Amino acid sequence: MQIIISALDYVYNWARSNSVWPLTFATSCCGIEMICTSASKYDIARFGSEVFRPSPRQADLIITAGTITHKMAPALVRLYEQMPEPKYVIAMGACTVTGGMYENDSYSVVRGVDRLIPVDVYLPGCPPRPEALLDAVIQLQKKMRTETLLDRKKYIEAHKPRVKMPEGDSELLLPCDEIEIVRWGV
Amino acid sequence: MSFYEFLNNHGIDYSQEQEASGGVVLSIKKEDLLACCEILKTDRLFNYDMLLSVTGMDCRTHFEILYDLYSTRSHSRLSLKIKTDRVNPNVESLYSLYSSADWHERECFDLLGIEFVNHPNLERILLPKDWIGHPLRKDYNQEDERLCWNKR
Numbered sequence: 001m002q003i004i005i006s007a008l009d010y011v012y013n014w015a016r017s018n019s020v021w022p023l024t025f026a027t028s029c030c031g032i033e034m035i036c037t038s039a040s041k042y043d044i045a046r047f048g049s050e051v052f053r054p055s056p057r058q059a060d061l062i063i064t065a066g067t068i069t070h071k072m073a074p075a076l077v078r079l080y081e082q083m084p085e086p087k088y089v090i091a092m093g094a095c096t097v098t099g100g101m102y103e104n105d106s107y108s109v110v111r112g113v114d115r116l117i118p119v120d121v122y123l124p125g126c127p128p129r130p131e132a133l134l135d136a137v138i139q140l141q142k143k144m145r146t147e148t149l150l151d152r153k154k155y156i157e158a159h160k161p162r163v164k165m166p167e168g169d170s171e172l173l174l175p176c177d178e179i180e181i182v183r184w185g186v
Numbered sequence: 187m188s189f190y191e192f193l194n195n196h197g198i199d200y201s202q203e204q205e206a207s208g209g210v211v212l213s214i215k216k217e218d219l220l221a222c223c224e225i226l227k228t229d230r231l232f233n234y235d236m237l238l239s240v241t242g243m244d245c246r247t248h249f250e251i252l253y254d255l256y257s258t259r260s261h262s263r264l265s266l267k268i269k270t271d272r273v274n275p276n277v278e279s280l281y282s283l284y285s286s287a288d289w290h291e292r293e294c295f296d297l298l299g300i301e302f303v304n305h306p307n308l309e310r311i312l313l314p315k316d317w318i319g320h321p322l323r324k325d326y327n328q329e330d331e332r333l334c335w336n337k338r
């Protein structure tokens with residue numbers, strides 16, 4: 001059984017890791033760099049990720065390119081929840097890793113998307129160069145190739161949003177009780 | 187007729203004038219704002235028919251609001267500055283004269299909490315609806331329990 005699953009894993013992972021379709025999601029300056037990566041000079045198509053999907057239902061990967069503010073956060077979590085499993089996240093840019101230059105005293109910026117959704121690859125830089133984004137995609141592919149179908153349940157459990165959607169008339173995300181929020185910073 | 191003569195003729199009470207690179211800055215009384223803008227807008231010669239921006243400032247003892255006007259006829263700029271109290275700050279809305287005042291005034295209300303009297307839809311524009319406080323005030327502290335997950 002184990003052998004059959006490993007063989008299956010190999011084929012399954014090879015296939016999906018070579019066609020990771022990202023969601024079109026760019027919230028500020030890092031987005032320009034992401035667009036540049038998909039253009040002819042850097043050509044993300046070499047790694048099978050050229051199809052930027054406008055709908056989360058067809059995407060495997062969300063590259064959070066840009067600052068996430070409190071107003072945007074519910075939209076991001078909703079998009080993430082609408083993506084089908086298995087789904088992956090690349091946190092692109094200092095803003096989405098820790099809050100970046102807004103980390104100290106901004107009133108509106110979320111200090112890192114890992115407080116909202118689980119992140120697979122952290123990509124620091126302000127903004128990261130297109131080569132760095134390509135490297136992040138390659139790292140993600142490597143990660144995908146190590147996964148096995150046997151761990152599916154664990155994976156799905158670990159890949160839940162870490163906050164609750166707002167209730168009633170509110171527009172602010174609420175903390176989730178069960179999952180501990182990652183705290184960076186000094 | 188020079189601009190200052192024009193102002194004097196119409197009895198506009200400007201207490202301080204200052205030539206900035208982009209044009210003239212006038213300090214006027216809060217109560218005169220609407221009447222003053224109406225004169226400036228309807229005058230054939232000066233015709234300040236466009237409101238470029240409304241900017242609020244917290245000066246600790248009071249708030250200042252800066253209105254940038256532009257004339258598409260003479261291509262000149264004019265800034266009007268008014269002061270308002272820190273407790274219960276309010277000023278007449280310019281929406282009836284310039285429709286571009288709508289969002290600018292909403293932004294000013296959102297971030298500084300200045301009330302624009304007779305504004306048709308004075309709601310928050312940039313921050314979430316149920317945000318507490320006005321973050322560009324100097325004494326603002328974020329003490330919202332719901333945002334505890336975002337502490338650094």
Ligand code: SF4
Nearest residue numbers: 029030093094095126
């Ligand atoms: S990390 Fe830098 S470049 Fe990227 S969104 Fe933030 S401020 Fe812009």
